[in-house]
Amino acid sequence: MKVAILGTGSWATGLARVLNDNGHQVMLYGINPDEIDDINIRHCNYKYFKDVQLEETIVATSSLEMTIKDAHYILITIPTQFVRETLQKIKPLLKEKVTIINAAKGFDMNTNMRMSDTIRSVLTEDEINPVVSLIGPSHAEEVVERILTAVCSVSLDETTAKDVQKLFSNHYFRVYTSNDEIGAEYGAAYKNVIAVASGVIAGLGYGDNTRAALITRGLHEMSLYGMIKGAKQETYFGLTGIGDLVVTCSSVHSRNFQAGYEIGQSHRALDFMTHNTKTCEGVRTCKVIHDDVMSHDYGIETPIVDAVYEVLYKNASPQEVVASLMNRDLKSEQL
Ligand SMILES: NC(=O)C1=CN([C@@H]2O[C@H](COP(=O)(O)OP(=O)(O)OC[C@H]3O[C@@H](n4cnc5c(N)ncnc54)[C@H](O)[C@@H]3O)[C@@H](O)[C@H]2O)C=CC1
Ligand SMILES: O=C(CO)COP(=O)(O)O
Incomplete structure (x- = not known):
């Protein structure tokens, strides 16, 4: 062939x-x-x-x-x-x-x-x-x-x-x-944004507990978004869901993770956003998902995408964005 x-x-x-x-x-x-x-x-x-x-x-x-x-x-x-x-x-x-x-x-x-x-x-x-x-x-x-x-x-x-x-x-x-084409393709795109967040928290010096929480809540968020688009929930427990999310959030090979790490270390995204030439799909994907959720009444929350958006597109301080994520109203894990 x-x-x-x-x-x-x-x-x-x-x-x-x-x-x-x-x-x-x-x-x-x-x-x-x-x-x-x-x-x-x-x-x-x-x-x-x-x-x-x-x-x-x-x-x-x-x-x-x-x-x-x-x-x-x-x-x-x-x-x-x-x-x-x-x-x-x-x-x-x-x-x-x-x-x-x-x-x-x-x-x-x-x-x-x-x-x-x-x-x-x-x-x-x-x-x-x-x-x-x-x-x-x-x-x-x-x-x-x-x-x-x-x-x-x-x-x-x-x-x-x-x-x-x-x-x-x-x-x-x-x-x-x-x-499950819908689930796999939305999952593959979404996990890149979570990987940027994973790099940011590593760059800020947080630990394994933080990453595990991010991956778990990231999976929750990306599966809710995928299901709005027509994905099957079980896809998110497979290779194209949790599998791809874990590898990208945990690997030094990931350009999305590397981007986040650089931003976390430098405390602002502006320099990265103006100079980056590496393939880093999560940057644009973040904006696409953020804008999509903002302009529709899907009835879901996407706090991690929103946080990455603030850091990438509003040049917000990663440290302050992480603090505000932690200080949101307390809620049930299922929400
Ligand atoms: N690198 C990886 O481990 C994986 C990458 N992907 C995905 O694969 C896609 C490609 O990523 P990478 O290979 O990692 O990027 P890369 O940065 O390593 O390579 C990109 C390649 O595309 C070429 N290119 C750019 N515009 C072109 C055009 N108009 N026509 C022909 N070639 C063009 C560049 O010259 C370069 O050779 C991305 O969507 C990425 O998310 C998916 C799974 C694994
Ligand atoms: O999709 C990937 C691994 O499955 C590659 O991730 P990066 O684009 O972040 O390097």
């Missing part, structure tokens, strides 16, 4: 190695000449993985046409803000029906749609098979080292979910199937 992989960043490279290990042909499409040269000439991707030597069968190109040609699958591993424009470029290049596998976590830049809806809004049923999202607790830095990982192949169509499950599964990468 040929898999066209969009992007030459960390997740593109990590998943390229899984697919290459499984005997598939992989070709990465990139816009960064240094990353493309690194992969093709030096067989590494030094910017993301300092010590990893890649196989020579993993190749990259700046030609979208060459990447897409004869591909059975197209894997989306670029930040969500670039997904729609890239799909629009792909549309006229499609000759046969392909399966689009989304691995990006967040919302479309123009419409705030989740990713599978974004894909279906650009590409029609005549052009693509049912969409699949590959989501779960999976940092590229570990996957590229073949560290045991489990994720979900999520699709409304069971046959396609199973097909993608088989495509990726091997002895170190175990893929389950799920049909």
Whole structure:
């Protein structure tokens, strides 16, 4: 099978190695000449993985046409803000029906749609098979080292979910199937905001108790929001829910955690917000969810998203925001 992989960043490279290990042909499409040269000439991707030597069968190109040609699958591993424009470029290049596998976590830049809806809004049923999202607790830095990982192949169509499950599964990468597209995609986006909060509390010097409380209340908050959108509650107890939330809130590999940590340490977000160039999906996702909840009468509270919003977009002091979270009216855990 040929898999066209969009992007030459960390997740593109990590998943390229899984697919290459499984005997598939992989070709990465990139816009960064240094990353493309690194992969093709030096067989590494030094910017993301300092010590990893890649196989020579993993190749990259700046030609979208060459990447897409004869591909059975197209894997989306670029930040969500670039997904729609890239799909629009792909549309006229499609000759046969392909399966689009989304691995990006967040919302479309123009419409705030989740990713599978974004894909279906650009590409029609005549052009693509049912969409699949590959989501779960999976940092590229570990996957590229073949560290045991489990994720979900999520699709409304069971046959396609199973097909993608088989495509990726091997002895170190175990893929389950799920049909809760809404729950998985809203969960994957939401957990990035909680991960920013987790970094902030670590940066402020709080401990394990604080993080456990944040993850638990974060799960509560993200599942309430997901269910408003049509998610199944049980999805939040699985890999695309608690699994992805725990790994992102606890790992030094997480760019969302790192962002929060930097903000917590520096006591303000302004510097980070004006200078950050790393992929950090939680920043925009926070605003999308905050604005959505503010403009609707959903009947739910999203205190952690609101707190992160205050820190990121109002340059509020993280210390003061944490204090006001702790000083809210006391209530039942179920609320
Ligand atoms: N890195 C990870 O461990 C994981 C990342 N993800 C998700 O994958 C998505 C991509 O993230 P990363 O690979 O981590 O980011 P990254 O920052 O490591 O790499 C981003 C890549 O996208 C490329 N790119 C940007 N705009 C492009 C365009 N218009 N066309 C083609 N390539 C373009 C960049 O040149 C770079 O190679 C994000 O939505 C992230 O949340 C999901 C699971 C794990
Ligand atoms: O989604 C991820 C792990 O599952 C990656 O998280 P970061 O984008 O915070 O690095």
